[in-house]
Amino acid sequence: MKQLTGADVGFLNLETATSFGHVSSLSIYGTPADDPEFDPYIAYRTQLESVLKDLEPFRRRLVEVPLGLDRPYWIQDPDFDLDFHLRHIAVPGKESAEQLGDLVGRLIGRPMDRRRPLWEAYVIEGLPDDNFAVFMKIHHATIDGAAGAEMMAILNQPASNSVDSWRPERVPTPAELLARTAIEVSRTPAKALRLQINALSAAGRITQTRSFDEAANRLRKGLPGPAGKAVRRVLGDPKPVDQDKPPLLPALGGPRTPFNGTITAHRRFAYRSAPLSHIKAIKAASGATINDVVMAICAGALRRYLLDHDALPVENLIAMVPVSIRTGDETDKWSNRVSAIFARLPTSTPEPPQRLSDVHDAMQEAKGQFDLVPADTLLEMSELAPPALATRAARLAARTRLADRTNPAFNLVISNVPGPRSPLQLIPGVDLKHYYPVSTIVDGQGLNITVQSYVDTLDFGLVGCRELVPDIWKVVDYCIDEISVLADSLGVELDA
Numbered sequence: 001m002k003q004l005t006g007a008d009v010g011f012l013n014l015e016t017a018t019s020f021g022h023v024s025s026l027s028i029y030g031t032p033a034d035d036p037e038f039d040p041y042i043a044y045r046t047q048l049e050s051v052l053k054d055l056e057p058f059r060r061r062l063v064e065v066p067l068g069l070d071r072p073y074w075i076q077d078p079d080f081d082l083d084f085h086l087r088h089i090a091v092p093g094k095e096s097a098e099q100l101g102d103l104v105g106r107l108i109g110r111p112m113d114r115r116r117p118l119w120e121a122y123v124i125e126g127l128p129d130d131n132f133a134v135f136m137k138i139h140h141a142t143i144d145g146a147a148g149a150e151m152m153a154i155l156n157q158p159a160s161n162s163v164d165s166w167r168p169e170r171v172p173t174p175a176e177l178l179a180r181t182a183i184e185v186s187r188t189p190a191k192a193l194r195l196q197i198n199a200l201s202a203a204g205r206i207t208q209t210r211s212f213d214e215a216a217n218r219l220r221k222g223l224p225g226p227a228g229k230a231v232r233r234v235l236g237d238p239k240p241v242d243q244d245k246p247p248l249l250p251a252l253g254g255p256r257t258p259f260n261g262t263i264t265a266h267r268r269f270a271y272r273s274a275p276l277s278h279i280k281a282i283k284a285a286s287g288a289t290i291n292d293v294v295m296a297i298c299a300g301a302l303r304r305y306l307l308d309h310d311a312l313p314v315e316n317l318i319a320m321v322p323v324s325i326r327t328g329d330e331t332d333k334w335s336n337r338v339s340a341i342f343a344r345l346p347t348s349t350p351e352p353p354q355r356l357s358d359v360h361d362a363m364q365e366a367k368g369q370f371d372l373v374p375a376d377t378l379l380e381m382s383e384l385a386p387p388a389l390a391t392r393a394a395r396l397a398a399r400t401r402l403a404d405r406t407n408p409a410f411n412l413v414i415s416n417v418p419g420p421r422s423p424l425q426l427i428p429g430v431d432l433k434h435y436y437p438v439s440t441i442v443d444g445q446g447l448n449i450t451v452q453s454y455v456d457t458l459d460f461g462l463v464g465c466r467e468l469v470p471d472i473w474k475v476v477d478y479c480i481d482e483i484s485v486l487a488d489s490l491g492v493e494l495d496a
Contacts, residue, residue: 001063001169002074003184004141007336009071011140012062014442018265020111022118023148024137024438026104026271026461031130032429040132041088041123047155047426048086048121053164054154057142057334058085061117066174070181077117078168085119091126098473100127101269104135108438108463109267118142131433140440144338145417146324156424156432254411255313257306259446259468262401266466270476271436274458278483278494285492286353288360294416294458295319295345295363296356296486298449301478302412303347308474317345317411320445321366341366342410352482352489403444412445417452419459437461447475 004012011021032038052058061077091099103124112118118139125132143151254260282293298319306312319342326337343366346358417437424432436459437450446465451458460479464472487494 004071005335008141018263019442022137022139023440024108026436026438027134027432028434029132029426030431030433040125043427044123044134045086050159051154054160058117058119059166062114065177065181070184075169076166087122089122089124095126095128104269105267107135109265144336146326147333156426253407253409254318255315256407257411258309258311260408260411260444261468262403262443263441263446263465264467268464268466268472269438270462270473272460272476272480273434274480274483276453276456276458279458281492282487285490286356288356291416292360294451295359297479297482298414299345299347299355300482301475304478305475317347319343319345319412319414320410322415352486408444412447415450419452419454423455434459439463441465
């Protein structure tokens with residue numbers, strides 16, 4: 001039995017009747033040319049069974065603490081049933097990208113049963129050129145982007161020689177869970193004090209204000225005598241205090257757009273691909289990073305889309321960009337080690353080269369602000385919030401349609417995930433051709449753009465609320481168009 005981290009629980013708490021905490025992917029596979037009897041479902045099921053021993057999240061389920069008094073636990077599901085999680089469907093008629101996107105949109109608009117392991121997989125047939133797809137849906141409480149990339153690699157490689165150590169666990173009783181909670185609560189005061197001090201120090205660095213550091217040091221000094229020494233051994237010694245300087249806080253909150261409002265449970269999904277070489281050519285000509293280029297492409301696409309709707313704000317949009325804080329030393333790879341930065345997206349800039357330059361500056365500024373706050377402090381703070389309180393807060397915000405009454409803290413999530421550089425195969429002869437990310441949306445942010453590289457391709461996956469972004473295919477098409485627009489403006493000749 002293993003307790004979820006505060007970050008993991010955060011993705012459970014955001015769920016309401018219209019917001020879902022799962023993240024997904026759409027993998028496109030080819031079929032063997034010399035095997036007319038090939039069965040995609042049987043092939044995938046056989047491969048999945050062979051690697052289950054290396055995929056802990058697939059066989060563990062949640063156990064909630066009574067009354068939401070503490071974070072839930074994972075246990076090895078005593079009733080694990082692979083056939084419940086793996087489904088077999090097909091796209092009707094002559095498949096088009098839009099048909100497959102509509103199917104995926106419907107699948108992501110459904111919550112998962114928390115009484116079972118939080119994942120589902122769909123083998124989808126009926127694609128052109130004898131291709132087939134696998135739609136994988138897994139809760140964000142289980143994995144972050146880096147863990148998801150490792151999961152994808154495991155699913156597309158021969159089974160390892162590791163021993164299957166999985167053993168089903170008995171479901172603990174409410175009394176046992178409450179006893180554990182009592183122990184955790186007894187540890188919380190010292191932890192909360194340490195986090196308060198770290199947060200005050202971080203606030204002093206962000207605002208460059210001496211009074212925050214002084215307050216943190218007063219708490220560190222604590223009591224006089226032996227008791228004070230014991231406290232300082234836990235909390236650390238007082239730190240030198242810098243003189244006050246002008247604050248460097250970023251602008252807070254983004255302007256309203258058509259996709260910043262209360263979402264419904266209905267989803268749309270659109271996807272496209274572009275050669276990674278095109279992105280690298282723009283990067284080389286501009287001196288920017290690949291992530292800068294992706295952000296500039298998204299800024300240009302959103303500018304065009306909002307102009308179409310006569311809804312382009314004077315102010316720049318603000319994008320939340322997830323950031324992995326994994327160090328490689330984690331003992332548990334199947335959990336969330338992710339934070340975020342908030343960057344201005346230059347949608348008000350009409351010239352493509354200037355947009356790219358502005359993106360680069362905005363990302364540098366955002367990264368500088370991110371470095372001022374220890375990411376571990378933010379993650380540890382999330383463990384102090386009672387799950388029941390956080391869940392009620394999310395439901396209250398949804399019920400009162402708070403997203404329709406206030407400006408959004410940020411306008412959308414844009415994520416660029418580095419994927420495998422070498423080709424993957426489900427089994428010999430069954431090549432992975434594309435890996436489209438399928439992320440999530442919440443009230444206030446009804447559009448998500450996630451991009452993942454795979455070998456020499458960049459795969460775009462866009463998720464939107466069906467009512468707020470009904471024409472999401474236009475957004476993804478604009479993303480692809482903006483690659484050529486940006487290249488032309490820089491005098492870059494793209495290969496065919």
